Amino acid sequence: MATLREIRRRIASVKNIEQVTDAMSVVAAARLRRAQENILATRPYADKLKTILGHLISQMDIEEEALTHPLLEEREVQHVCIISVSGDRGLCGSFNSNVIRTTTERIQHYEEDGADVTLICIGRRTQEHFERRGYDITDSYINIFRQLEFQIAVDVVHEFEHLYTDRMIDKVEVIYNNFKSAILQTVLVEQLLPLEPIEPEGDTLFLDYVYEPGQVELFEMLLHKDLNMQMWKVLLDSNAAEQAARRAAMQNATEKARELIDELILQRNRARQTQITTEISEIVSGAAALEG
Amino acid sequence: MLNRSFHLEIRTPEKMIFDGDVTSVTAPGVEGNFQILAGHIPFLTALDVGEIRVNESADTARHLATSGGVFEVLRTGVTVLVETAEWASDIDVSRAESALTRAQEQLTSDAPDLNRPQVEAAFARAQNRIKVAGNSAEISDVSTR
Structure with a gap:
């Protein structure tokens, strides 16, 4: 049985932890709200881009034009680039470890098929994990989530698109935590390149535009913009998912700490009572000895 | 009309x-x-x-x-x-200018790992921002007359 002083010290330290985790969950909740707003703010742009792309494809002779575009071309997969998106910091439950585990599985999967894999790591957690284990890392982006800018997505896309058109890689995949809701995040594996063919939009009322430059040039440009947008969404989603995961983890920790405090207070009271009882019986027996 | x-x-x-x-x-x-x-x-x-x-x-x-x-x-x-x-009115001209000099230095340095198209694009963007900020100053003079 712990002494009274030890129990008191433990209560103090658990209370400290409880305060820290509670503060962290409040901060994560505030960041989560901002991250969700950022996701919503992409809608007007993203939706319009999809509509224009859909219109354009519906007006184009797809057989001739689109399928010859290098970003749509399917090649035999020998070199794969995986973009693994984690956070920069821990204390967010299984957020980082899920991405790392899925990435490792994908790498094994491709290596069994005889393809080699290179990584682009986003976030310190994946970068440190894979670097320590000697994986092939093309590039990594660290500390980008504090101040997330669209330009970062553009830079990442530029990086792998360049490798793809130079035929250094034949396939690009991204692995990240998808923000389903504040309580549910799931790891997703999405193919970025070659692009999956986009369905034309069945808008028969749509009148064709006048194009400048030609349809094909515009189509290529829009594909590129769409790729930037996909990458941007991945970054925003992962950021929101990280904050959500951290808030949940810290809330859990706070609750556990409170339970522990309650339990320790009971123990402390019991110990104190025992001590008092011992003292009284000592005094009583002392007095009895004097009288006797 | x-x-x-x-x-x-x-x-x-x-x-x-x-x-x-x-x-x-x-x-x-x-x-x-x-x-x-x-x-x-x-x-x-x-x-x-x-x-x-x-x-x-x-x-x-x-x-x-x-x-x-x-x-x-x-x-x-x-x-x-x-x-x-x-x-x-939101353009930070001094930031754009430092981006411009940075891009210029990179372009003249001839570093082996230089990503020329990317730096050139950054150069054009910085130049444009400075130009637009300058244009707006002229216009606001006109509009106050």
């Missing part, structure tokens, strides 16, 4: 930059600058790095620095999708 207005929206992935009625808009098309007035036929074009000028009425102009995007005209109005857009 001169002051007929139409609806204009300028959107970026990060936010809605402009949403309102204008009398004309001038934009940097890849094949040269062009101006759109009310009643234009449906039109789709790519934008280059440059300046978008928004005229909310005949004698007020607002300037926007952009790094390129798509410009769509429909019967219902005009939508501009640009990846970056900054109002002239």
